[in-house]
Amino acid sequence: MTLNSFDAVFYTLAFLVPGFLADSVANTMVRKKAIAHEVSLLRFLTLSCLNYAVWSWLVYLVVRTAFFLEHPIRSAAAWFLVIFVSPVALGAMLGVLSQRNTIRRLLDRLGIYTVHPIPTAWDDFFSTTGPVWVLVTLKDGSSVGGRFGARSFASSDSTERDLFVESVYRVEERGAWTEVPLNAGIWIRGDEIQHVEFWEFR
Numbered sequence: 001m002t003l004n005s006f007d008a009v010f011y012t013l014a015f016l017v018p019g020f021l022a023d024s025v026a027n028t029m030v031r032k033k034a035i036a037h038e039v040s041l042l043r044f045l046t047l048s049c050l051n052y053a054v055w056s057w058l059v060y061l062v063v064r065t066a067f068f069l070e071h072p073i074r075s076a077a078a079w080f081l082v083i084f085v086s087p088v089a090l091g092a093m094l095g096v097l098s099q100r101n102t103i104r105r106l107l108d109r110l111g112i113y114t115v116h117p118i119p120t121a122w123d124d125f126f127s128t129t130g131p132v133w134v135l136v137t138l139k140d141g142s143s144v145g146g147r148f149g150a151r152s153f154a155s156s157d158s159t160e161r162d163l164f165v166e167s168v169y170r171v172e173e174r175g176a177w178t179e180v181p182l183n184a185g186i187w188i189r190g191d192e193i194q195h196v197e198f199w200e201f202r
């Protein structure tokens with residue numbers, strides 16, 4: 001069987017794009033382990049099939065019933081929902097479930113222990129935590145304290161674990177923290193970090 005250009009575009013749109021959208025949205029919420037290109041395609045196909053399983057009833061109505069055949073605009077709107085809108089919602093749901101470790105906790109209660117899908121403790125902490133106080137100890141022995149909040153950033157690139165802390169505090173020898181006046185944050189190179197301590201933000 002040979003495919004013309006239209007068929008190739010159609011099948012790519014139908015079977016890869018929904019899965020790609022769902023996976024992309026989920027990855028913006030939770031950092032995942034890097035996988036091979038072939039496995040990524042299989043993941044896209046699997047997510048697309050899951051998406052179609054949810055909307056199989058609507059796909060059947062669009063393809064088989066006269067109502068949608070006689071109303072092309074409504075038919076196009078239904079396809080837009082299935083191919084573009086639904087995968088985004090599916091990806092967001094998967095991202096939230098991953099952030100909360102819902103499925104993993106459920107399996108743990110059933111005595112089924114799984115490998116954590118997030119590759120490192122760094123990725124897991126910074127992708128799921130809220131605002132915290134941080135104390136970064138550098139390799140030269142000096143320390144930088146600050147507030148790590150919504151405007152802060154922790155790199156998700158495994159080759160460069162740098163930090164941007166939005167508000168810098170001077171850590172006194174007696175333990176008191178004093179905010180540095182007029183500061184706009186500090187960027188810390190990953191290869192300069194010895195370790196990072198965290199406290200709940202109150």
